[in-house]
Amino acid sequence: MPDTSRATDRNPTRAALVEAALHLFGRKGYDAASTREIAAHAGANIAAIAYHFGGKEGLRLACVEAISAQMGQVMALDALPPPTTPDAARQRLESVIRQVARFMASAAPAQDMAAFVLREITENGPLADTIYHRMMEQRHRMLCQLWGRATGTDPESEATRLAVFAMIGQVIYFRIGQPMILRRMGWDAISPDAAGRIGDLLVRNLHAALAATERTTP
Amino acid sequence: MPDTSRATDRNPTRAALVEAALHLFGRKGYDAASTREIAAHAGANIAAIAYHFGGKEGLRLACVEAISAQMGQVMALDALPPPTTPDAARQRLESVIRQVARFMASAAPAQDMAAFVLREITENGPLADTIYHRMMEQRHRMLCQLWGRATGTDPESEATRLAVFAMIGQVIYFRIGQPMILRRMGWDAISPDAAGRIGDLLVRNLHAALAATERTTP
DNA sequence: GTCTATAAACAGATAGAC
DNA sequence: GTCTATCTGTTTATAGAC
Known part of the structure; x- marks a missing residue:
């Protein structure tokens, strides 16, 4: 062996x-x-x-190790210096969303990886802990940091953590629910153009949600 | 038999x-x-x-028939008369989101049903067509009608259909990704109170997204 | 309607030739 | 490193007693 x-x-x-x-x-x-x-x-x-x-x-x-390696490349947040101003944080969130959306919406391997991770988590299999700690938690925490900086709220508050989950939900649903989406849209795949328009939509929603957060919890 | x-x-x-x-x-x-x-x-x-x-x-x-029956009860949109004013449509969307969010976030059977449907769709099994036509398509179409009425845009335009998918994604992620969410939140279940706060968040995001749509495509 | 017993096909793992 | 052949356990489906 x-x-x-x-x-x-x-x-x-x-x-x-x-x-x-x-x-x-x-x-x-x-x-x-x-x-x-x-x-x-x-x-x-x-x-x-x-x-x-x-x-x-x-x-x-x-498989878990292969996904972990790939994910580090797509969401290479760790390397960049943390933004200091709210505007820089907003831009960073925007670029992350666009990057992940493009990857999620189009690339074929992403289908397999997303489905695999989701299954391992929901089945609570022997690798669920590994996946959560190595791939999910730190990235969510980092997004919360950006969200907190962008809105001027506590990055680890309940509201912030939930808001980030809502944002993530939008993005990954375009992967998870893709068979349904393709049927409803009359597409047989998500073209690069369509992926761009989806990215636009998600970024627009991001800005709207950030503004709503600022207005609600000043 | x-x-x-x-x-x-x-x-x-x-x-x-x-x-x-x-x-x-x-x-x-x-x-x-x-x-x-x-x-x-x-x-x-x-x-x-x-x-x-x-x-x-x-x-x-x-199983599909049992889910279909249950789903008709939770999302009983069909019975109500369609709203005529943008404001009524907005309120209808809001109440649907709250209702689905409460069901998705807490009830134990919802876990099984959501996971079952998602699996059948992504595995593209023998019942994927039945599920799509009997449970998914008509409901998405109805939400698009409400969205179009609320924003004054074409209900069947690409932008509207995608916007509705983004909204749905937020809601169902709190079901699909719940094992992950519970860990991150330090919860062992979603309490009724927490489900209410999640509903508040989703409704706030809905309003923000609707406003952004109106501003973008007048 | 509900049970036991069994059939036929399948799974993952492994020993050993090359 | 890659292959064939085989072992052992488990799967779904079914025949027939009650």
């Missing part, structure tokens, strides 16, 4: 297995996706899963 | 099976939830599933 915990994918079979697993776990759920199906989808042998990951559970963990 | 398609639950075993199936399908997914587990959870025998529903698939269909 070699590099079971390695996130880097030097081996092409290993990488293909993670990609296929992410797709099938996300689409059908962990239990419903069989190792045979995953191996076939990756063009690999069933035994390769045990070899590279030690078993099905190891493959699940490898 | 008796009343396979009956939605009314005269038989207590039948009703218990639907309830247990809704819970387990919603929590673990259709494939992952075994008929043995469902029967045990309902205090019934495995063979009762084949007897009452013709098989596992029939049980799945019975």
Whole structure:
């Protein structure tokens, strides 16, 4: 059993297995996706899963690590210096929303990743804790910091935390509910143009919500 | 094989099976939830599933019918006369949001139903079409009517349909993402008080978004 | 209507050849 | 590292007693 915990994918079979697993776990759920199906989808042998990951559970963990790595790239908030003025915070929130919206609305891998994370959380599986602490909590906290700076309110107040969840809900629903949205819109995919218009809408809602917050809690 | 398609639950075993199936399908997914587990959870025998529903698939269909019936009660928009003034439309939207938010945030069955529907849609299972047409589309259309009336814009324009999806996203995220939200808020459940505050937040965001729409597209 | 017993297909894991 | 073959347990569905 070699590099079971390695996130880097030097081996092409290993990488293909993670990609296929992410797709099938996300689409059908962990239990419903069989190792045979995953191996076939990756063009690999069933035994390769045990070899590279030690078993099905190891493959699940490898998926979490792959998502964590990808997510760090898309929401690279951590690297930038924290904004000092309300206006700078507002702009930072705006650019985060646009970036995440573009990623969520279009990119195919995002579908699998979002579905996978959501499932792991709602099923409260063995990796729910890991996912929450490594990917969710710190990012929400950072968004609360920006929101607090932008509105002049306490970043860790209940109102702020809930407001950030409402904002997040808008963005990720365009991913989670996408099959429904596509049908209703008469689209077969979200074009780059459409993703831009969705981003515009979400930013407009962001500004409206920020203004409403400032007016309510001065 | 008796009343396979009956939605009314005269038989207590039948009703218990639907309830247990809704819970387990919603929590673990259709494939992952075994008929043995469902029967045990309902205090019934495995063979009762084949007897009452013709098989596992029939049980799945019975779940859809149960949700459809429940949803008609919670979002009883259809019965009321359509509002004529923008202000009446705004109030109608507000009351729908509060009602759905209260249901989504607290009631335990809502967890199972929301998770079940979401899964069926994202897995694009055999009942995805039924669910979309019987439960999603007409309600979204009705909300678009209200939104259009409230803002004076075309109810079926792209902007309106997307704006309604953004609004819906906020509401249902407080159900879908609830395990995450509870952790972050330090709650172990959403109290009635908290549900009220979440409703306040969502209504405030609704008003802000409506105002932003009016300003943008006069 | 509800139960037991069983059939036929499937799952994940592993031993060992190459 | 990758493959075939096989072991062991679990799945849904069903036949038939009561």
